[in-house]
Amino acid sequence: xxxxxxxxxxxxxxxxxxxxxxxxxxxxxxxxxxxxxxxxxxxxxxxxxxxxxxxxxxxxxxxxxxxxxxxxxxxxxxxxxxxxxxxxxxxxxxxxxxxxxxxxxxxxxxxxxxxxxxxxxxxxxxxxxxxxxxxxxxxxxxxxxxxxxxxxxxxxxxxxxxxxxxxxxxxxxxxxxxxxxxxxxxxxxxxxxxxxxxxxxxxxxxxxxxxxxxxxxxxxxxxxxxxxxxxxxxxxxxxxxxxxxxxxxxxxxxxxxxx
Amino acid sequence: xxxxxxxxxxxxxxxxxxxxxxxxxxxxxxxxxxxxxxxxxxxxxxxxxxxxxxxxxxxxxxxxxxxxxxxxxxxxxxxxxxxxxxxxxxxxxxxxxxxxxxxxxxxxxxxxxxxxxxxxxxxxxxxxxxxxxxxxxxxxxxxxxxxxxxxxxxxxxxxxxxxxxxxxxxxxxxxxxxxxxxxxxxxxxxxxxxxxxxxxxxxxxxxxxxxxxxxxxxxxxxxxxxxxxxxxxxxxxxxxxxxxxxxxxxxxxxxxxxxxxxxxxxxxxxxxxxxxxxxxxxxxxxxxxxxxxxxxxxxxxxxxxxxxxxxxxxxxxxxxxxxxxxxxxxxxxxxxxxxxxxxxxxxxxxxxxxxxxxxxxxxxxxxxxxxxxxxxxxxxxxxxxxxxxxxxxxxxxxxxxxxxxxxxxxxxxxxxxxxx
Numbered sequence: 290x291x292x293x294x295x296x297x298x299x300x301x302x303x304x305x306x307x308x309x310x311x312x313x314x315x316x317x318x319x320x321x322x323x324x325x326x327x328x329x330x331x332x333x334x335x336x337x338x339x340x341x342x343x344x345x346x347x348x349x350x351x352x353x354x355x356x357x358x359x360x361x362x363x364x365x366x367x368x369x370x371x372x373x374x375x376x377x378x379x380x381x382x383x384x385x386x387x388x389x390x391x392x393x394x395x396x397x398x399x400x401x402x403x404x405x406x407x408x409x410x411x412x413x414x415x416x417x418x419x420x421x422x423x424x425x426x427x428x429x430x431x432x433x434x435x436x437x438x439x440x441x442x443x444x445x446x447x448x449x450x451x452x453x454x455x456x457x458x459x460x461x462x463x464x465x466x467x468x469x470x471x472x473x474x475x476x477x478x479x480x481x482x483x484x485x486x487x488x489x490x491x492x493x494x495x496x497x498x499x500x501x502x503x504x505x506x507x508x509x510x511x512x513x514x515x516x517x518x519x520x521x522x523x524x525x526x527x528x529x530x531x532x533x534x535x536x537x538x539x540x541x542x543x544x545x546x547x548x
Numbered sequence: 549x550x551x552x553x554x555x556x557x558x559x560x561x562x563x564x565x566x567x568x569x570x571x572x573x574x575x576x577x578x579x580x581x582x583x584x585x586x587x588x589x590x591x592x593x594x595x596x597x598x599x600x601x602x603x604x605x606x607x608x609x610x611x612x613x614x615x616x617x618x619x620x621x622x623x624x625x626x627x628x629x630x631x632x633x634x635x636x637x638x639x640x641x642x643x644x645x646x647x648x649x650x651x652x653x654x655x656x657x658x659x660x661x662x663x664x665x666x667x668x669x670x671x672x673x674x675x676x677x678x679x680x681x682x683x684x685x686x687x688x689x690x691x692x693x694x695x696x697x698x699x700x701x702x703x704x705x706x707x708x709x710x711x712x713x714x715x716x717x718x719x720x721x722x723x724x725x726x727x728x729x730x731x732x733x734x735x736x737x738x739x740x741x742x743x744x745x746x747x748x749x750x751x752x753x754x755x756x757x758x759x760x761x762x763x764x765x766x767x768x769x770x771x772x773x774x775x776x777x778x779x780x781x782x783x784x785x786x787x788x789x790x791x792x793x794x795x796x797x798x799x800x801x802x803x804x805x806x807x808x809x810x811x812x813x814x815x816x817x818x819x820x821x822x823x824x825x826x827x828x829x830x831x832x833x834x835x836x837x838x839x840x841x842x843x844x845x846x847x848x849x850x851x852x853x854x855x856x857x858x859x860x861x862x863x864x865x866x867x868x869x870x871x872x873x874x875x876x877x878x879x880x881x882x883x884x885x886x887x888x889x890x891x892x893x894x895x896x897x898x899x900x901x902x903x904x905x906x907x908x909x910x911x912x913x914x915x916x917x918x919x920x921x922x923x924x925x926x927x928x929x930x931x932x933x934x935x936x937x938x939x940x941x942x943x944x945x946x947x948x949x950x951x952x953x954x955x956x957x958x959x960x961x962x963x964x965x966x967x968x
Contacts, residue, residue, distance in 0.1 A: 328809070356626045425821075428626065432812055433820035468830075508820075511629075511636045518637070519808020526804060530797040537790045544782055546584040548791055 316466060318439035319446060321498055325505060328520055331513050332506055337368035339485055340503025343496050345378075346483050348427060351419060351474075353407040356428035357507055360401040366513040367506055375401060382406045420460045422473035429508045431501070438501050440466065445497040448476035576762070581781035582788045583768035585946045589659040590766070591795030592652050598796055599649040600754065604747050606642040614694065616740035618733040621696035622822040640811040646688050647814045648803050650837035653681060657865075662889055664877030665767040671869040673760040678866045680753045685838065685862075687746040690739040692835055697819030702832045704731045704739070710845075713852040730825065770946045771878025780946045831906060839903030840896050844922070846907040847915040857919065864926050871926055873934025881940040885933055892925050 324333040341362065344354070359379035362370045370378065379399035384406060387394035399406065408424075409415035416423050425433075434440045443466040451463035457471065464472045478493045485491050506512065541548045554575040556565050565571045613632050615624040628635035657677070660666055666674035689707060693700045708725050712718040727734025765776050774780040782788070806814065814836060818829045834842050844861050848854035864871075879886040899918045905911040 356623070356630060361630075429820045433817055435817045437817075509636075515636065515640075515808055515811075519804065522804050522808065523801060526797055526801045530794065530801065533790065533794045533797055537794050540786050540790055544584060544787070546782070 318436055318466065319443040320439065321442060323438060323502070323505075325502070325512055328516065330516050332366070333502060334369055335487060335489075336499045336502045337506055338370065339487070339489060339496075340499035340501070340506075341368050341370075342485065343478075343483055343500040344427070344503055347477055347496075348500065349405075349408060351408055351415070351424040352427045353409070353415075353424075354405045354427045354507060355407060356426075357405045358401070359399060359403055359405070361510060363401070364510070367510060368503070372401075379403060420473060424474070427504060427507065431504045432508045436466075438505050441504060442497050442501045444472075445478055445500070446493055578783065578785040579777075580762060580784040581765065581777035582784050583766050583774055583780060583946060584782045584787070585768050585770060585780075586766065586788070586791075587769055588795055589655065589662075590768075591792045592656040592659065594792035595652045595796050595799050596649070596656060597754065598799075599645060599652055600747065600750060603642060603645050603649060604751070606638050606645060607744075607747065609638050610642055611744065614740075616694070616737050618696060618736050618823070621694060621736060625695045637807070640807045644803065644806045644811060644814060646691060647806070647835070647837065648799070649684065650688070652799070653684065654837070657681070658893060661892070662879045662886075663767055663769060664771055664872070664874070664879070666869050667872065667877050668869065669764045670761075670767060673757060674869060675866050676753055676757045676760060678862070680750055680757065681865075682862060683746050683750050683753070687743055687750070688835065688837065690743040690746075692819075693736065693739045694743060695819060696736065696823045698821045698823055698827070698829050699816045699819040699832070701731060701823035701825065702829055703834055704735060706832055707834075708735070710851075710855050710858075713855045715852070767877060768946060769878060769880060770943060771876065771880065772942055772944075772946065774946060833904055836900065836904070839901075840899035841903075843899040843903035843915045844919045846903075847912065847919040861919075861922060864923070868926065868930075872930045874930075874937060874939070875934070876939045876942060881942050882933075882937055883940065884937045888925065888929055888933065892922070895921050895925070 324331060324336070344352075359375055359382075362368050362378060363372045363375035379401055382399040382403075383396045384399045384403050385394055385396050389395055409418060412423055431438050431441055436443070444464060447464040447466035449463055449465055451457050451470075455463060455470065457463060461471050461473060462475055463470055478496050480492050483491050483496065489495060509515070537548055554572050556562050556571045561571055610628065613624065613628045613635065615621060625639070628639050630636075632638075660674065660677075689703070693704045708722055708731065711725060712722045714721060723729060725735070726732065727738060765774075768774065777783075816833065816835075833839070841858050841861055845854045845858040848857045874882060874885065876882055879889055895918050898914065899922065902911045902915040902918065907915065
């Protein structure tokens, strides 16, 4: 038993030290309390809804979210807008559909089953409109960055005057959390940029937190059920392990040997 | 293999068994005499079987939803993660399952190294094991390509490019592997095909691995031959079944922790960016379980020699039974080997660490020293140690106390040398 315990601590040590080594080079990110971290972590529903508002009013003018559908906004574990609200949100977008029986493409109001409407038709169009830089799709963005949510949260608040020894080209900005400190996106947030329906004060910090929470959900829409199932699965396994341990002791007591 | 003749009790059973002796096989498997002093390091064979079956079952399910096409693979993975019922669970089990599989196989291999399980008469088991390990690496590498993220694409590019180091025909082979002039859709579809095939090859080899094991029987922590069946053995069922089951459950708790609470910690963030042939990631790193070999590859300045070194690092294991000249199996009775063993473990861990770091400066120097030591261990230290080492007295049987020596020390020695 002692050996077994040692074994598992070694395994965990090796794995954690190994994975930490990937994230070695970095500045210290800003920290905040994420409600979705931890064994029972869940999303803050109000924060998700505010985050969606920031996304759709600010980010969505350049960043697509092509793997999400409007129906996702009403699904459990997400922002949980009512179905009527989600329908209204979808209907506020013009969706290109077709071809119709005349062979023509046409536009119609969005439906729940539609994917999020993209700001640009294709990558080239997005680059042309943004000085050659492609605003990345945001569906899985937090999983596609080493620092995850802390990185995005910090980046949004990391805009500063460039130090005097750094020269910036036109359309390039200084951000202390960006890799190489140079970013092609202008500071997207400023205090009071959006007006929250629930009366929350729309500071840059608040909006950063809300939109990052929203991005975490968009990258991991089943995070809540994963945490819930994980807890049950592990409790079940532990109970079963204890029962099997005592059965094993009982069975091995028939022979003169240690287990 | 059972010493006694087995006969099913029922008439139907006898009729069937006379035509296809499946019941005899089942009886052999349950009665299989196993040394009763096996410790928990011996439970990883069962754990590995579990890993293989888990990978096959989750993999089959994923294959029903995955689309092997360069334009659709990434999207189909997101479809699995979002819209397929419990698709996220299946994919996370499969992705983390690969890591768990390698974790278990490394423990299994290092257990064998410590207790000398590769020595006569178990060389064939060992060699089949090395082939399984090679196939596992191939399967894991190709599986990592399938989501068609940035690391998939560039990992595939780096690894397939290794073949271009072969003189004269190298370039041609790479084009042939790619099915074109770069990693593209034809590469993806053939990797998917092979990724689907290899696990079943592994399954077949696992059957041979176990068959070959059941001929001489298990080695054990004392490393001496034992009479089977005897006071030193217990039947596989229920004793080993329940013990393996207990260890498997412990393993599953660790597994579940990764799947449910840290499903992406062992992967690379760049693989959530769709493959883009025009953008190269800053650092291209393989999955953690391939890092020691990646470090060996990069520590050699010449491309061809680097590939040769990397392959030799794995293939050298296949001739290990003949490189290790010691007559004593278990490191318990080999005080010097025991120390070199732990140095080797540290060496491989160091190689894994520098494999994840950029190949420059101090990291490169450490990688070179560690690579040199790796080969030194197998090519020089092990052969010499067998002749020079003063081993401790080995007990006559495992029921005798291990410490304090055996009353018939000379006899024990005699017996050991006769075995070899």
